[in-house]
Amino acid sequence: MTISLTTEVTYLKGVGPQRAAKLQERGLRTVEDLLLYLPFRYEDRVHFTPIAEIVPGSLCTVKAEVLDGNLVRFRRGGQQVYHLTVKDGSGKLHCRFFHGGYLEGRLRPGQRMVLYGKADADPNRPGRTEMVNPEFEMLGENDADSSEVGRIVPIYEAIGNISSRMVRRAIFQAVTNLETQIPDPLPPALRERYHFPSRREALLAIHFPAATDNVETLNSFRSPAHQRLIFEEFFYYQIAVALRRRTASRQTGIAFSIRQDRIRQALKRILPFKPTGAQKRVLGEIAEDLERAAPMNRLLVGDVGSGKTIVAFEAATIVIENGYQTALMAPTEILASQHALSARRILQPAGYRIDLLISDLKFAEKKAVIERIRTGEAQLVVGTHALLEGDVEFARLGLVIVDEQHRFGVLQRKRLMEKGQQPDVLVMTATPIPRTLSMTIYGELDQSVIDEMPPGRQAIETRVTSEENLARVWLFVREQVARGRQAYVVYPVIEESKLELKAAIAEYERLSKVEFPELTVGLLHGRLKSKEKEEVIEKFRQGKTAVLVSTTVIEVGVDVPNASVMVIEHAARFGLSQLHQLRGRVGRGADRSFCFLVAPRKMGNTARERLETLVRTNNGAEIAEVDLRLRGPGDFFGTRQHGELGLHVANPLRDFQFLEMARREAFALVDHGPDGEDLQRLIKSLGSEWQRRYQLATVG
Secondary structure: OOEOOOOEHHHOOOOHHHHHHHHHHOOOOEHHHHHOOOOOEEEEOOOOOOHHHOOOOEEEEEEEEEEEEEEEEOOHHHOEEEEEEEEEOOEEEEEEEEOHHHHOOOOOOOOEEEEEEEEEEOOOOOOOEEEEOOEEEEOOHHHOOOOOOOOEEEEOOOEOOEOHHHHHHHHHHHHHOEOOOOOOOOOHHHHHHHOOOOHHHHHHHHHOOOOOOOHHHHHOOOOHHHHHHHHHHHHHHHHHHHHHHHHHHHOOOOOOOOOOHHHHHHHHHHOOOOOOHHHHHHHHHHHHHHHOOOOOEEEEEEOOOOOHHHHHHHHHHHHHHOOOEEEEEOOOHHHHHHHHHHHHHHOHHHOOOEEEEOOOOOHHHHHHHHHHHHHOOOOEEEEOHHHHOOOOOOOOEEEEEEEOHHHOOHHHHHHHHOOOOOOEEEEEEOOOOOHHHHHHHOOOOEEEEEOOOOOOOOOOEEEEEOHHHHHHHHHHHHHHHHOOOEEEEEOOEOOOOOOOOOEHHHHHHHHHHHHOOOOOEEEEOOOOOHHHHHHHHHHHHOOOOOEEEEOHHHOOOOOOOOEEEEEEOOHHHOOHHHHHHHHOOOOOOOOOOEEEEEOOOOOOHHHHHHHHHHHHOOOHHHHHHHHHHHHOHHHOOOOOHHHHOOOOOOOOOOOHHHHHHHHHHHHHHHHHOOOHHHHHHHHHOOOHHHHHHOOOOOOO
């Protein structure tokens, strides 16, 4: 049976309806989808290491036979360790599997298997070598399956109860019977220029490489097959970016007047302090965009406390002075409320009308705000997703500001833009974006960076401490409060749970009664009503509350310059960027500030590196690069951005050189390449599914 890329996986031998349904849950519906489910690792099963020749400390692959195995249960903690002994012609190897209860009864003497892992000297038995938690696969009778032995073998991530071996066999069926000619969307000139294999050759080589291929090259995703598929994904995604930029540049937007003396005076009136050089430069870039007739599409990146908001308010002032409205959308009610308070403090004295639109408003109040938006009386409207509702109509929307864009989808931003006639767009983020990601996630936006902190800001002194030292931390907090300062104490959950984490509500009660009975302690969490949250924050801002116990709702938007201490319990459970954002709630005044990261003495290497990074640096860009390396592009923002980008093979961090190369080629093709019909033909050749995957369906 000849198989095409569009053949559904159900028709592959050994898959069947149940496994097909499980594959479809992962987005693997067709043979093409399956062939782009790449191995995450390769094992050399041409050259197995004899057990007698294993060198302690080395990674090795062993083909052996099960000798015996038994499960040992420990009363304390319910720990289960499975002890396995295997043999080959040269000797015996001991293996330990922690949490190995699932292996009881599964492994029987005489079964043949391949084990892969690090071999070390057994600390309890001198002279014995062991593997701890090795990866393993059982072999078929007589090692008959040519997809598993005598070759470099691809190892896939299991999909539910579909093991790596099952995935490999399904893919083996597909590539063995794949039709000779399959479409190759990459232009021939590009394939020749970079010496890329054809798409068919790449797919075959990536799943079943030749026995002579270099395993290290394969595992680093640098084989010619990998390079071709990585480039292809970046290339088509960047075509989408280039087309969006070209489309935006050809649209007619609003050309705002910025050179009138009236507008210069208005900007001077609202500035509460002398702007930094970086703020002046960025405002100049934004002003140039506002002055042009083409709509602005700009990303404003600034570290915590760098002064992005005042720059955004200056842009809003220019727009308002031209007779248009500005909408500022924030992801949480707390952040929206804080922006509204700041706007009223800075812009209202100059005579501008500021309105807040959030879901928590009473019906009559919400109705009145929507009416002021419709008539144009509301000049700056700050809100959450409530701004996107159908009954919200702007009289003359000229500028859309989106804060913390990564928490919104692209379509949400588009829906807000559609409430005006080609308004200018300013996207803000306090999460420093490594260049490796900004070229993908924000590839169609021009970028401005505020890389200078306001004068007087001091670096925050960060320390890692343990539960045993908390008494000294609470003493330090009392000393700081006695000097007129304030403190935050952050917990990961609101109420006690099975996770055995300290909870904000319970710790608020304890801290109020035991640690700080003489102080005013406040409590802030996401379940409070919007008005209650505002009241808690306002009391803290006014200094009426000395210590604020909170969850991560204070991560963005809370600005209290007098707060000088941040205590984060269970710090090892937080992401690096999140910890940096939380720490950024202090150090906003002229006083020396401190951040205590409370964590176990023993923790994993990744958690330890996160905390050590925060101790070492306050530089947001450096922290973002480390965070990206530790978490990968998929989880950098706490969302599956990697998959949302349509990138299944490419990784912006690992493959940055190919991203730059693909971007250069894509932009050259769109800006100076074939005419529109040729470009449309190229896009259509991908088919509707791949147009969607590369985000070309919306720009073609």
